[in-house]
Amino acid sequence: MSDRTNDRKIEHIRAIEQDPLTDRQGHWFDRIRLTHRALPECSLETVDPTVELFGKRLSFPLLISSMTGGDHQLIQRINANLAEAAERCQVALAVGSQRVMFSQPGARASFALRERAPTTVLIGNVGAVQLNYGFGVEQCREAIDCLGADALYLHLNPLQEAVQPEGDTDFRGLADKLAELVAVLPKPLLLKEVGCGLAPEDIALGYAAGVRYFDLAGSGGTSWSRIEYHRGDGSDLGLKFQDWGVPTPLALQRAEPWIGRATLIASGGLRDGIDMAKSVILGASLCGLAAPFLAPARESADAVVAAIEQLRREFTTAMFLLGMPDIASMHNNRALIVEER
Ligand SMILES: Cc1cc2nc3c(=O)[nH]c(=O)nc-3n(C[C@H](O)[C@H](O)[C@H](O)COP(=O)(O)O)c2cc1C
Secondary structure (H helix, E strand, O other), rough: OOHHHHHHHHHHHHHHOOOOEOOOOOOOHHHEEOOOOOOOOOOHOOOOOEEEOOEEEEEEOOOEEEOOOOHHHHHHHHHHHHHHHHHHHHOEEOOOOOOOHHHHHHHHHHHHHOOOOOOOOOEEEEEEEHOOOOOHHHHHHHHHHHHHOOEEEEEEHHHHHHHHHOOOOOOOOOOHHHHHHHHHOOOOEEEEEEOOOOOOHHHHHHHHOOOOOOEEEEEOEEEEEEEEOOOOOOHHHHHOOOOOOOHHHHHHHHHHHOOOOOEEEEOOOOOHHHHHHHHHHHOOOOEEEHHHHHHHHHHHHHHHHHHHHHHHHHHHHHHHHHHHEHHHHOOOOOHHEEEEE
């Protein structure tokens, strides 16, 4: 671990800004058509999009997905704006990988967000593969404490590690290590991918280890393979694999047997409130967006609030037009799907 972890975060942000095709624009959710109700028998005013997560009420099922953290002014501003907006709108916020705070103490300030977001759901983040590279219970506890987190994401990113020159690619024995963590950590663990999707087999391994929250993070949105290509050693491996993985709606469908036993989170290529509504219909309890929040977060907390409010308006409009008065009626209600192309 070195300063490289910190520099990498800035390089990722630059790659996303300079190359619009790091967002693969898969539009996979557009293939799903929902039943429009001309007689919805509910009032737009009284549609209730609120949900509960970790004992807290969110204004609608939105998660600002894990992005960043580090010892850099820009990164600190991004996280501060995201935290202030998440609190004002009462949506969940996950931070980016906290690995950097163990090599660069100056990065801790970017994760110490409880003051800015005293009440809403905050989720920490550590790379699961780091459990094979010196990380353990102590670092996970510290990550939770530094953020004042309600829960901790462990991200799984074998493609991203495989296409970068300095990648950590020994993923052996992680399920057993997850079980050890689940048994001792004071907060729930969530497993996530970063844009290739969790397979049913991954969920089964995580579930057997005691994990009950799975963020599918499928393909169709941000491509880490393409981002790493820009930081690479001249090889085109990152480009070859830029669309690798399972699109998020398909990953959700494949995870259907786990609904009820585990909490599913949809992320990867969700770009509006209609994609969020379709995710809930496919069984997601929470919907994560990452890259769409990057530009507003650079600007101000107000800009992030405006982006969240637009998503909420789109989401509640879709609920109204589906005749769904609350989330419970819509969750895993596949009868609302007319057609999938
Ligand atoms: C700038 C940026 C940084 C990210 N950093 C992390 C990270 O540190 N840890 C993580 O688990 N996921 C990270 N992700 C992945 C997202 O949390 C999410 O799983 C993925 O980008 C798909 O969402 P999207 O298509 O809405 O961007 C990052 C995404 C972006 C755009």
